[in-house]
Amino acid sequence: MHTAVNNVKQTHEVHKLGKTRDIMDEVNCLVDSLKDTNPTPVRSFSCWKLARKCISPVFCKKLRVHGRVTEIFSHLHDACSDPCLALITSAMMFLLSRDSLNMELNQDNLNLMLRLKKVDAAERGCLGAFALNKLEKFKSTVMEILVKLPQETPAREIDLGFVTTGNLAMESLLSLTFKQAGGLFKEWSPWGLSHIVDFVTDCEHTLPEDISQDIQKTLPVLRKLNRCLEVLANITLLKSDSQIYLISYKNAVLVQACTRILLWCQTCMPSYKMLENVEKNKALKDFPGYTILTCMLAALTVLNIVTVENELRNLDSEMETSLMETIVQCLTTAHWYIPTEKRFELDLLCLGILRGLVQHKESYRKIMMSLQTDVKYTEKSQPKTMSAIKAVVELFVQREEAAGNMYDDTSEEDEDNQSILEDDDESYTEGH
Missing domain, CATH: 1.25.10.10 (Leucine-rich Repeat Variant)
Known part of the structure; x- marks a missing residue:
């Protein structure tokens, strides 16, 4: 009598599985911290940690595969209520939208994007000195994340001098x-x-x-x-x-x-x-x-x-x-x-x-x-002033002549090809 052990995994497979589980356990913890029942500073910090991880395309794909993208933004439905949370939410949207497959866009996400787009218009006028200082510090941390993008992923140009909640939200929308x-x-x-x-x-x-x-x-x-x-x-x-x-x-x-x-x-x-x-x-x-x-x-x-x-x-x-x-x-x-x-x-x-x-x-x-309009007949010629109607009529005549010439050239080419085929047929007949 002996015990049969099935589905034996190699060492590297066990290591990879354990590493994946560690990552997803951390993601689960961070996503739970985004719920609106938690204090806003905790939610902002958790969102920032997730955004840092979103620099990696592999991590973004794992979020999509496990269906966490929609869940993340559903927890952040009230992000516009806090300037720092709104900024980091827009940054994460921007990072995920770089690959349209990763960004699970639905009606709620679209509404959130557009609400975030309007945040900048009001945030400066209603924030006190302390809140503005806090927002500037948070903005510097977001810029540190964005600076790393060209080094680790194919990145389009990012204007780091214009990192705002609204700008990042609009970039996310246009990336879709x-x-x-x-x-x-x-x-x-x-x-x-x-x-x-x-x-x-x-x-x-x-x-x-x-x-x-x-x-x-x-x-x-x-x-x-x-x-x-x-x-x-x-x-x-x-x-x-x-x-x-x-x-x-x-x-x-x-x-x-x-x-x-x-x-x-x-x-x-x-x-x-x-x-x-x-x-x-x-x-x-x-x-x-x-x-x-x-x-x-x-x-x-x-x-x-x-x-x-x-x-x-x-x-x-x-x-x-x-x-x-x-x-x-x-x-x-x-x-x-x-x-x-x-x-x-x-x-x-x-x-x-x-x-x-x-x-x-x-x-x-x-x-x-x-x-009256200026018309150039060649690249190097000086513009000639004439009525717009005459210019359009002349353009029509030019295009009609060009089309006729192209048709004539095509017809001649077809005739040449036909004569070649006929000559080939005659040669083939004589040879047999």
Whole structure:
């Protein structure tokens, strides 16, 4: 008689299992400490310890696998009630959202994100000297965590000089996949879009008037604008209620911001032209010209979506003229500063916006008929002033001729290929 021992584990397996259990035991203890029945300092400290561990991608995946992410933020539902707890909660959201799979986004988490986004607006005015000093010390500990990110995980740029609760919360939202954000915003009411619109206008106001300044300092702002505009475009496409809300919110402040962004990009383009195909040379994505181009296309995309079926009613006559001039200028002069592969997309967006504007409102038709614009026929030629209508007609004629020439070239190539096949058939027949 003897005893059979099954499922024997190797030493390293036992060690790994024990280590995992130790980690999860510590996580369980920290998560329990986040409950709102505990003192706020204890909850803040526990959240800070969890945030430190979230630097490791492996740890973040373990939280997701064990279903702890949703539980953590459900315990932190009242994080906005304390500035320090709100800051570290936003930091942990930011760390987890770096991989969209780790951030289990649901309606409650989204609501918490957006409430955290508004914390900064009020915290300075209502905090005493002691509380402000405590918050600054806590902010320094959060910055110490964020500083470690580029060393341990692939990190995008983090502006450590602007670490606030609202900024981290908005970064978390923009880091989510478009599919996640779009689905939840569809279930949510359109007014939730106002948070992203406000962020766009805040970023737009920081763009320098003097483009001779160091462009590298402006690139992070342009990238944030690009991401915000892409999210807005994704979650408002084919959603008329969201489109109407965007063009009516604060007297069409988004349309005004997009117009100023386009003007700024147009001013910069001659100095930072991008003529090479980015798909063939990925290194070009680090150049200022690429960032400016993507931001301009994102702004045009948003304008195209909100104007294609809707009338812009909340702009004064000066802003209407500025919008039309800006779009026409993009159409007639920007070609020579962007890659050939992007020119069709630019034309399509600009013409779509112009069609939407003149179709829905008479004032835009009058502006279009009287508008004068500069047209460049080649990259090095001097701009020629002509009416906007004539410029659009000439563009149509040029594109029609180009399409005809391409069709003729294709037809000739097909005929050549056909004759080669016929010659091959005759040779084959004669040989047999």
